Amino acid sequence: MIFGILGNINKSELASIVFRLAKGLDKAGINYILEKELSKQLNKQYKFNPGKNSITEEKDLVKLCDFIISIGGDGTFLATAKLVGSRNIPIIGVNLGKLGFLAETATKDVLSFVKKVVKGNFIIDERTILETVSIKGSNRQKTIYGLNEIVVNQTEIVKTIEISVFFNNQLVNSYHADGMIIATPTGSTGYSLSAGGPIVFPKTEVFILSPLSPHTLTARPVILPDNGILKVKINSRVPINIVSDGNDVMKLNAPAEIEVKKAPYKVKIAKSLESNYFKVLTGKLLWGEDKRKKSRI
Numbered sequence: 001m002i003f004g005i006l007g008n009i010n011k012s013e014l015a016s017i018v019f020r021l022a023k024g025l026d027k028a029g030i031n032y033i034l035e036k037e038l039s040k041q042l043n044k045q046y047k048f049n050p051g052k053n054s055i056t057e058e059k060d061l062v063k064l065c066d067f068i069i070s071i072g073g074d075g076t077f078l079a080t081a082k083l084v085g086s087r088n089i090p091i092i093g094v095n096l097g098k099l100g101f102l103a104e105t106a107t108k109d110v111l112s113f114v115k116k117v118v119k120g121n122f123i124i125d126e127r128t129i130l131e132t133v134s135i136k137g138s139n140r141q142k143t144i145y146g147l148n149e150i151v152v153n154q155t156e157i158v159k160t161i162e163i164s165v166f167f168n169n170q171l172v173n174s175y176h177a178d179g180m181i182i183a184t185p186t187g188s189t190g191y192s193l194s195a196g197g198p199i200v201f202p203k204t205e206v207f208i209l210s211p212l213s214p215h216t217l218t219a220r221p222v223i224l225p226d227n228g229i230l231k232v233k234i235n236s237r238v239p240i241n242i243v244s245d246g247n248d249v250m251k252l253n254a255p256a257e258i259e260v261k262k263a264p265y266k267v268k269i270a271k272s273l274e275s276n277y278f279k280v281l282t283g284k285l286l287w288g289e290d291k292r293k294k295s296r297i
Helices: 014-028 036-046 058-064 074-084 107-118 277-285 291-295
Strands: 002-007 031-035 067-072 091-095 123-136 143-146 149-154 161-167 170-177 179-183 206-212 222-225 230-235 240-244 248-252 256-271
Touching: 002 014, 002 036, 002 058, 014 031, 014 036, 014 067, 014 107, 031 036, 031 058, 058 074, 067 074, 067 107, 074 091, 091 107, 123 149, 123 240, 123 248, 143 149, 143 240, 143 248, 149 161, 149 256, 161 179, 170 179, 170 206, 170 222, 179 230, 248 256
Parallel strands: 002 031, 002 067, 067 091, 091 256
Antiparallel strands: 123 143, 123 256, 149 179, 149 240, 161 170, 161 230, 179 206, 206 222, 230 256, 240 248
């Protein structure tokens, strides 16, 4: 069993965390491979070199490893999910960010959790992926994938655009808005939440439609089953962006049309046996916290 290790190299504390992890893995006799740029940081700060067979380019980690340890925030996890794609390699998310809905393993716990994984004491949490295909607006068909969401917006001036959403060829609604978010349950605690969308349990098999600043008081988020196909038609005076997870952009000319459906694969997240989604929500969103009590202390 080989663990690939990568992370957000812009985080100042990353090198020290990976250095401790690598030393612990060496002591436990657990095989690992470091992403090349991360290895350079460790060598620069700690003169640590795991050997040439334990370093590789980021794109090659998924070819050589059985698990990927992603150290950073949820943004790093989302980028790792794109790297893994349909390869069925479980990801261990380690949180260095602010929230960490996906990267929920604490840095102090990562070594002990990896040891549990080696012994088989973990669970796999599978998450739905969105597949988005351009139908109109480009000279060639393009496809992008998103774990959290697909966002429709425009590239230039801030002006409302016309968006019509169809589910299995039936019109759901037409909007004049800044854009539209199509989220998975995983993405319900991301951008969709900021746009007024609901929090949805990850195992729920639905799409979440959240319009961005719609020019009407009656346009509300809508939940639809994910066993159908969404068709989105967009009209605008300027080019359109179709953005997946904030890190992959498809540019289309208006009028544009895209098709969104559930991808034929899922992302696998390796989690502790004690993992509890509602406990994560309580901790990250401070549910039930009464600041009035703290003010009296």
